[in-house]
Amino acid sequence: MEALAARLSQLDSHVEGAIRVVMFYDTLMRRRVDLPALARASAGLAECPAGIRLHGAGRPIHFSPDGTAASAPAPTASSTAPITLDEEEIGAVWLERTGPAGPLDEVLLDRLAIAAAAVVERYGPARTTMADPALVELAISGDSDAAARARALRLLGFATGVPLRVVAVRSSVPLDRISAALCPDRPVKAAPLGDVGVVLASAVAVDRLPAGVRAGIGTADSPERSWGEARTALRFATERRPVVRYDGLGALALLAQVPQDAARGNADVAAIGLVAGAPEDLETLEAYCATGSLRRAADRLHLHHSSVARRLDLIGKALGIELTTPAGLIRATLALTAWRLLDS
Incomplete structure (x- = not known):
């Protein structure tokens, strides 16, 4: 030279x-x-x-x-x-x-x-939290080709080959606060897409999330698959279980694929809708399905176990399910989950 x-x-x-x-x-x-x-x-x-x-x-x-x-x-x-x-x-x-x-x-x-x-x-560019929604959508869309997706991720500041987590969130908390809490020390980008916030991060610390945030975390290696998983996981998030990882759903994730009309037409799911008209009954059923134990449900509800037993007996009769049997517990849990997905 x-x-x-x-x-x-x-x-x-x-x-x-x-x-x-x-x-x-x-x-x-x-x-x-x-x-x-x-x-x-x-x-x-x-x-x-x-x-x-x-x-x-x-x-x-x-x-x-x-x-x-x-x-x-x-x-x-x-x-x-x-x-x-x-x-x-x-x-x-x-x-x-x-x-x-x-x-x-x-x-x-x-x-x-x-x-x-x-x-x-x-x-990658200087670190910022909020990003162009169009660029984020390009990075996670299943319609993008591999070259376009790689270019979008690079422009967002993520190096090629670095593991990436996609998180779908729904909350009144500002998205920049959520993303900064989820990934405080590593690159993170966020943008709203419709009524759901999208967070792209190299790692997530869910224990740092502000109260009132519901989040679904995708676990697939590719961003487009991880986004689909994150949206599915978000549908399973509840007030008692605000953060859901897709790989923690297991076979329950299959319920998200059930057509809405088919779920609504199921007798057990329809019966859950009637029980939900009484908030105390719904809370009791949720606690029992989550713990699988009458006594642990009573501890969670801060009630005496005999009070919970009486409630479950009445709820079981309304549902037409023997809740104290293993088969009845599984049946009620599936019906409750399918009903929640309709609500989501």
């Missing part, structure tokens, strides 16, 4: 300068610098403020030529160039010269944009 630069420098001083700019950025990339270091070095080379902004990444990266972080960017840049990755514009770079543009500004910005795209591809 140095020999080529020496030969070209004999032809044109502008070409020599351009080659030196190219070599400058090649050296930065070999050192695997991040975006702030890239902007700082560019400002020093250009001897004027330089900036990098990624779409949807919050505040821009902006440095003065002395290497210090600059204040807010100027209203208009003296020259600018788009950052392009996989034929998609993902941001922009710019210089803020007070006088006329320098002879090498165009070359400098071109190389800065290429270097910024390479950094984004390697490390």
Whole structure:
């Protein structure tokens, strides 16, 4: 490279300068610098403020030529160039010269944009919580091809090959709070899709979720399958069991595939709907089905076991099910779960 630069420098001083700019950025990339270091070095080379902004990444990266972080960017840049990755514009770079543009500004910005795209591809954009819903949908959609999905995940900041969890949430709590709690120390992105919030994270800490949040966690390796699992798991979430992992459902997940009309037409499911008209009875049945024990249900309900026994006897007669038998417990649990899925 140095020999080529020496030969070209004999032809044109502008070409020599351009080659030196190219070599400058090649050296930065070999050192695997991040975006702030890239902007700082560019400002020093250009001897004027330089900036990098990624779409949807919050505040821009902006440095003065002395290497210090600059204040807010100027209203208009003296020259600018788009950052392009996989034929998609993902941001922009710019210089803020007070006088006329320098002879090498165009070359400098071109190389800065290429270097910024390479950094984004390697490390992902600066961490933010909320993301473009269209980009998130592209990353988890079963209709996306593998290349489009990989590009979307890369633009969201997830490295190729890194395990990813997809979480479907429903809550009045702001989605950015939920996602920050779910994954406090690793990359996380979130966006609303219809009436469900989507969280993409490399790991999840469900014990940190705020109260009142219902969440379904997908466990498949691929984002599109994990999203489908997360939505299914969310349907099983209740007030007593607000967080559900798909792999914890086992055979119960099959109930989510039962057509709604078929479930409504089932006698046991219809009977659960009648019992649900009395909140105390429904709570008692839920506690018994969840624990499988009259005494443990009584402990959960803070009632004497004889009181719970009397309630279950009346509920069993209303359902036409002998609840104290193993078969009756299974039958009531399936009917209650199917009824809950209708409500979801």
